[in-house]
Amino acid sequence: MTSIDPGRLSLIELFQEEARGQAQILSDGLIALERSPRDPVTLEASMRAAHSLKGAARVVGVPVGVTLAHVMEDCFVAAQEGRVVLDAGYIDMLLRGVDLILQIGQARNIDAQTVLEREVDAFVDGLNARLAGTGAAFEVAKIAPQDDAFALSQELMLAKPPVEEPEPAAPEPAPAPAPSRTNDARMLRVRADTLDRLLSHSGESLVESRWLKPFSQSMLRVKRIQHDASRALERLNETLGETQAAQLDTRAHAALDEVRRLTAEAHRQLSERLADLENFDRRSTYLAQQIYDEALACRMRPFVDATGGFARMVRDVARALGKDVRLVIAGETTQVDRDILDLLDAPLGHLLRNAIDHGIEASALRRALGKPEVGTITLEARHSAGSLFISVSDDGAGVDIDALRRAVVRKHLASGETAARLTEAELLEFLFLPGFSMRDAVTDVSGRGVGLDAVQDVVRQVRGSARVTQEAHAGTRFTLQLPLTLSVIRSLIVEVAGEPYGLPLAHVARTLVLPASAIDMLEGQQHFSFDGRRVGLVTAHQILQTAPFEAAGDALNVVVIGQGAGSYGVVVDRFLGERMLVVQPLDKRLGKVRNIAAGALMENGDPLLIADLDDWLRSVEKLVSSGELGPVGAGASRVSVASPKRVLVVDDSLTVRELERKLLASRGYDVSVAIDGMDGWNAVRGADFDLVITDIDMPRLDGIELVTLIKRDAQLSGLPVMIVSYKDRAEDRQRGLDAGADYYLAKGSFQDQALIDAVRDLIGEAKS
Known part of the structure; x- marks a missing residue:
């Protein structure tokens, strides 16, 4: 077998581009034929795609492509003439042929081309073996590349399916038609960065x-x-x-x-x-x-550009799991930003595989439940309220909430009592946690707990959000809310220390004017009531590390960011209104600028910075964990109370935390709090403490695990740790001390002085 002439490599690349398009037509056609094997329109389209590939391969001089496309074309012709019925077995083989088509041209040396030729020969032999009993078997000789002019003249003719009459001699090549001057569909290739600059300049204009x-x-x-x-x-x-x-x-x-x-x-x-x-x-x-x-x-590109391989993937995964599933795609023409579309392939693939594996039941079970034997997964894209919504829904069993609750407890993400109190919506949020899976064993499809976590990461990259809803025995729906484009952001413009900042509205829960009388102190931090829960308060000045905040009056301008328990109220100087901002990426030489996502220009030409609100939330959490969260109010500034002895109280009970905090603070200790073991672990790694007081039973990371992590860390091993727990059995005490705890105190028996005495024994008085 001769190697490909380097001078023809550009033609090979053109062939590969055409092959990708024709392979997609073949893949979609074969999946449709599996449902309707005699559909004449689909058979004709598939046959024409194979025929076009054969002609293209002949022109560029790739005989293995000619052989492969020719045998597939003849198979489709046999199906058109009723000599074969394309059942699932045929579809499997022909899809394998599609995969081989995509490999053509990638083999750039003799050995690789030889391997590909052997695979094509095996494909032809296998197809013939299936056809042997139908009387439709055929022999395929390797077709050598012909003279380019002759081959091109052959392909300019629309060849008909084989007939019994001998084929006529090839006519003389016909002149190619002159290009139309009024062809509105003429396409040009433009570099992506050129389009980005054009959009930037047009935004400035x-x-x-x-x-x-x-x-x-x-x-x-x-x-x-x-x-x-x-x-x-x-x-x-x-x-x-x-x-x-x-x-x-x-x-x-x-x-x-x-x-x-x-x-x-x-x-x-x-x-x-x-x-x-x-x-x-x-x-x-x-x-x-x-x-x-x-x-x-x-x-912008149509959503269908991102869905090309999903039908094939759904079919292959479903067959591997012994299920019968069909994919329905809605909103194919919905326009999506190019950069967002490029990021969607992996997340949507995860969601589709998740729906097949976890959602759709086996055919026998569906039949017993009165459902259609074929499960349906719907992938939909639509625009609504200035956002792009993409959903993946199935008509399967839905999430087993009881099993999910048990998995949460089994993975020590919450105690049994806490998990029992969680609502369905709160439990479903655990599905997005890193490493979380409801599968006990790892398979080729799932079980590693990385799928939905990866989906969440990509969604956050584009400043979007993801949520899941389900109905028992009726199915599950994952919905991604994404910006229409990454080039334009609808933002709330605020002023902080005399400078304007843009806050993406997709991450802003509410804006409000908060009277000073509505601010309360809880666990040493300022809070206010919002939607029936307590929300912490912090100034944007402290997040951005600008000049100290000075309240202009008794009312505060507050922006609520984050979701659920992770919400915070951020105080800004002024609200300047809403704007559509054209995103101007920061110079790459700056790297990642903390708390800032990009730049933009206001309508009067003044520059502003667009905030990275995920970074803002992380900055607030760091301030909270390190005990440096400053007060909000008239004359407030960034201050942190300096105490010689700092104590971290870790407990998931608000009552116990507040009791221990007040008791120690009244004796002069500087006390910080953490709501569970994971929060405590993050706190001790981010700030210096003289003592850690921890409970045992806590979500995400219990006290024993926290003690173990601290004592195994080379930099933290000398940090004293006291366990304060309701568990007062000898074996519980021994378990805590074996983990490395320096003191064990039972909540049910200690008095105020007992706790203070224990702290003094471990670290001495509050002030040296």
Whole structure:
């Protein structure tokens, strides 16, 4: 077998591009034929795709491609003529042929090409073996590459399916038709970064065009001033009266008349110029908006571009699991930002595999439940309320909430009592945690607990959100809410320390004006009531490390960010309104700027920074864990109480935490709190403490595991740890001490002084 001529590599690349398109047609057609094996339209489309590939392979001189496409074409012709029925076995083999098509051209040396040729020969032999009993078997000889001109002339003819009559001699090549000058569908290749720059420049032009609006408004004010001057002159004439006017000399009369004339002329000229300015403003803004919309449209692609291989993947995974599943795709024409579309392949693949493995039941069970034997998974994309919504839903069994609750307890993510109190919505959120899986054994499809975690990571990258809902025996739905484009963000503009910042609205839960009287102290931190729960309060000044916050009055401007228990209220200086911001990426040489996602320009041309609100939340959590969260109020500034002895209290009970905090704080200790073992572990790694007091039974990470982690850490091993627990059995005490705890105190028996004495024994008085 000869190697491919390097001079033909560009043709090979063109062939590969065509092969990808035709392979997608074949893949979609074969999956459709599995449901309707005699559908004439699908058979014709599949046969034509194979025929086109055969011609393209012959032109570029890839005989293995000619052989492969030829045998597939003949198989489709046999199906058209009723000699074979394309059942699941045939579909499996022909899909294997599609995979081989995609490998053609990638083999750039003799050995690789030889391997590919052997695989193609095995494919042909296997297909013939299946056809042997039907009378439709055929022999395929290797087709050597023909002269390019002859091959091209052959392919310019639309060859018909084989018939019994001998094939006519090939006609002379027909001249290619001249390209149409009015072909609106002409395509050009443009680099992605060129489109990005075009969008950036068009966004700037849109901002610049809007600069005329305030200028026009200022001119209107000038016009009103000029009009007021004319009226004042008229009142002057009335005041002078005829008697006083008669006393004016000729020169004064002439000057007064000249003032009247010039004022009237200025009024006329200003009115005309102002009308011209308004027309120019309207036209330029419209044109800039059109240019921007067209540039933005260049970044958009139909959702179907991201779904090409999903039908094949669903079929293969379902067959591997012994299930019968069909995929329905809705909203194929929904326009999606190119960058978002490129990121969707892996997350949607995870969700689809998850639906097949965890959602859809086996056919026998579905039949027993009165469901159709074939399970249905629906992949849908739609625009709504300025966002892109993509959902993956199935008609399967839904999530077994009881099994999910047991898995949460088994993985020590919550105690049995805590898990029993969790609502269905709260339990479903555990599915997105890293490493979480309801499978006990790892398979090729699931069990490693990385699928939904990966989905969550990608969604967060594009400033979106993910949620899951389910109904027992009716199915599960995963919904991704994503921005329409990464180039434009609808943002809330706020002022912090005299600078504007854009907060993406997708991450803003609420804005409110909070009276100072609504702020309470809880566990040493300031909170306020929001939607029936307590939400912590922090200033944007402290997050961004700007000048200290000074409250202008008794009311605070608060932005609520985050979700559920992870919500915080962020105090800003002023609300400046909502804007559509054209995202300007920061210079890559800056790296990741803490708390900042990108830049943008306001309508007046002033620059601003777009906040990374996920970073803001992480910054707040770090401030909380390190005990450096400053107070909010008049004259408040970033302060942290410095105490010689710092104590971390770790307990999932609010009552116990607050009791221990107040007791120790009253003795002069600087006390920080953590709500569970994982929170405590993060705290001790992020700040220095003199003592850790921990409970045992806690979600995510219990006290024994926390003690073990601390004592195994080279930098933390010397940190004293006291266990305070309701468990008072000898074996419980021994378990805690074996883990490395320095002191064990039972909650049910200790008095206030007992706790203080134990702390003093371990670290001494609050102040040295």
